[in-house]
Every structure is written in C-alpha cells, then in structure tokens.
Amino acid sequence: MAAPIAHGVKQLAVLGAGQMGLGIAFVAALRAKVPVLLHDRSPEQVQKGLALMDKLLAKDVAKGRIQQGDATEARDRVQVVNGVPAFRDADMVIEAVSENLQLKQTIFADLAKELSPSVILATNTSSISVTKIAASAVPPGVAPASAEGQKSAERVVGLHFFNPVPVMKLVELIPALQTSDSTLARARSFAIACGKEVTVSKDVPGFVSNALLMPFINEAIMWLEKGVATREDIDTTLRLGMNHPMGPLQLADFIGLDTCLAIQQTLYAGTGDSKYRPSVLLERMVDAQWYGKKNGKGFYEYDT
Numbered sequence: 543m544a545a546p547i548a549h550g551v552k553q554l555a556v557l558g559a560g561q562m563g564l565g566i567a568f569v570a571a572l573r574a575k576v577p578v579l580l581h582d583r584s585p586e587q588v589q590k591g592l593a594l595m596d597k598l599l600a601k602d603v604a605k606g607r608i609q610q611g612d613a614t615e616a617r618d619r620v621q622v623v624n625g626v627p628a629f630r631d632a633d634m635v636i637e638a639v640s641e642n643l644q645l646k647q648t649i650f651a652d653l654a655k656e657l658s659p660s661v662i663l664a665t666n667t668s669s670i671s672v673t674k675i676a677a678s679a680v681p682p683g684v685a686p687a688s689a690e691g692q693k694s695a696e697r698v699v700g701l702h703f704f705n706p707v708p709v710m711k712l713v714e715l716i717p718a719l720q721t722s723d724s725t726l727a728r729a730r731s732f733a734i735a736c737g738k739e740v741t742v743s744k745d746v747p748g749f750v751s752n753a754l755l756m757p758f759i760n761e762a763i764m765w766l767e768k769g770v771a772t773r774e775d776i777d778t779t780l781r782l783g784m785n786h787p788m789g790p791l792q793l794a795d796f797i798g799l800d801t802c803l804a805i806q807q808t809l810y811a812g813t814g815d816s817k818y819r820p821s822v823l824l825e826r827m828v829d830a831q832w833y834g835k836k837n838g839k840g841f842y843e844y845d846t
C-alpha cells in the first residue's frame with residue numbers, strides 16, 4: 543500500500559477567531575505542532591479567543607496531560623496578524639467565519655488573489671456548498687471553468703470541525719467538485735495530525751453531519767413550540783433516555799441559534815424538502831437576537 547501523503551503544512555493560517563477558528567488554531571498549535579497565523583476583523587474577538595486558549599492550556603498542564611513547556615510552545619506558535627496579505631507564507635488557510643455564502647465567496651476570491659495557487663484553502667463551513675465556495679477561489683478576471691480557474695479551485699476543500707474543537711474527535715472532509723486528490727489527501731493528513739478521526743461526505747447541503755443533526759434539533763424546537771413538554775423535559779429525555787451528552791435545545795444554544803438557523807436555511811433552500819424548513823420559533827428567537835450560549839440568551843440563560 544502506498545504511504546499516505548504528508549500534509550506538508552509548515553505554516554497554517556486561520557481566518558476567524560470565534561469558537562471554531564480559535565479551536566482549530568488550538569489543535570493545530572498543540573497537537574499538529576504547526577505555527578498558526580490568526581486573523582479576525584474584531585480585535586476583541588482575538589483577545590477573547592487567546593484568553594480561552596491560555597485557559598485551556600493551563601487546564602491541560604494542571605491535569606498533567608501536557609508539560610508547561612508544551613503549553614508555552616503551543617501558545618508561542620500562535621501569531622495574531624492583520625488581514626489576508628499577512629498569510630503570504632502559509633501553506634494552508636482554514637476559513638472559519640460565520641455561515642454566510644457571500645462573505646465566504648468574498649474571502650475566497652481575496653485568498654485566490656493574494657496567495658499562490660499551491661496554498662490549500664479549506665473552509666470550515668457547516669452546510670454551504672464547498673463547490674460554490676471553490677468557484678469563487680479564482681484570481682480577478684479568471685473564469686472558474688478555464689484551465690487557470692480550475693487549477694486555482696482544485697486546492698479548495700471542506701474541513702468541517704466540531705464544537706468544542708479541542709474535545710470533539712471528528713473532522714468531516716468534503717471534496718468540492720473541483721478538489722484534487724492531492725488536496726484531499728493533504729487535508730486528511732492535516733486533520734489526523736490535529737488528533738482527529740476523519741470521515742468523508744459528498745458536497746450535499748449540510749453534509750452527513752448537519753443533514754442528520756439539524757432536523758433533529760428543529761423537531762425538538764417544534765415540540766417545545768407546540769407545548770408537548772418543557773425545555774428541561776425535552777432535553778432530559780434525550781440526555782438520560784438516549785445518553786446524549788446534551789439535549790437538543792441545549793445543543794442548539796451551544797452551537798448558536800443563528801448558526802442553526804443559517805444551516806437550516808441552507809438545507810431547506812438546497813433541497814426544497816419541507817423536513818428542513820426552520821421552525822418559526824427558531825426564526826423569531828434569531829430575530830430577537832437571542833443567539834444562545836454565546837450572547838447569554840437562548841432556550842436557556844447563560845453568564846457571558
């Protein structure tokens with residue numbers, strides 16, 4: 543059997559320092575031992591993320607999982623930078639911004655403009671078509687179907703991490719229509735170096751993970767809406783009756799209600815299947831800007 547292709551990532555760049563981006567930077571720096579350039583347009587978000595990283599490293603030292611020296615080295619591998627031009631020396635970029643197609647398309651066009659075609663461009667999207675994102679990863683004036691356009695798009699891949707990234711053992715790998723075998727193999731090898739198991743899903747709306755998870759969460763919200771049971775009884779039923787670590791409403795708060803809604807809208811628009819139609823209650827909660835754990839109010843209340 544041929545030896546697996548090495549990831550060859552000597553410098554990673556992560557775009558977005560929210561709960562996913564920060565988690566990805568953390569496992570890359572600590573487990574894959576790769577230097578990370580981290581950028582987020584919000585300096586407050588970066589500071590919040592770095593503080594969380596310090597806390598997680600200190601906890602791992604206190605629990606005897608790593609030595610203080612490993613923690614210091616991991617922390618030193620993460621360098622905050624200002625914008626995509628500072629990613630010039632990266633071999634791989636992982637985009638982890640919010641679940642918005644237009645935003646991702648703008649970012650990938652910018653990455654293709656600024657970076658060499660040899661740089662792997664991964665998206666942590668949870669539901670959006672990786673093929674659509676790859677089609678935007680072409681330099682200005684280049685048609686996606688041209689030879690140059692295809693060459694540029696073949697280094698795009700979906701690399702879907704799970705929250706909380708330091709804890710969850712899975713990465714879902716999603717090849718776009720344009721993704722080359724070498725890109726896929728290198729992305730897989732990188733996820734393994736980060737300590738993850740890898741599954742592969744075709745580029746269908748929501749991939750395997752969210753196409754199965756989101757109808758479950760949405761159904762739980764509809765049952766709450768209908769008054770079938772209280773929030774606690776719905777969650778406790780799934781937690782204790784089925785041994786889920788969290789009930790579906792608690793999990794929705796944990797993922798972020800805005801993110802759940804965005805994923806469900808992508809699933810519904812991409813399939814036309816009514817089983818994916820977001821519940822009115824979820825839409826209203828997002829209208830009210832109740833986003834769950836991240837801003838203190840969702841199905842439950844949290845300290846922020």
Ligand code: 3HC
Nearest residue numbers: 598667668703704705706707708709710752787788793797
């Ligand atoms: N970041 C890093 N580590 C975290 C964390 C976070 N946000 N939250 C908890 N942890 C760590 C804790 O520090 C603790 O680590 P330790 O073992 O070293 O002490 C460990 O997780 C367990 O935490 P707790 O003891 O505080 O609490 P629990 O035992 O209840 O576990 C949990 C917390 C791991 C979050 C668990 O409740 C769980 O697995 N929940 C389900 C999570 C899940 O399903 N995630 C996937 C969401 S879907 C997704 O991400 C896809 C996207 O596209 C939507």
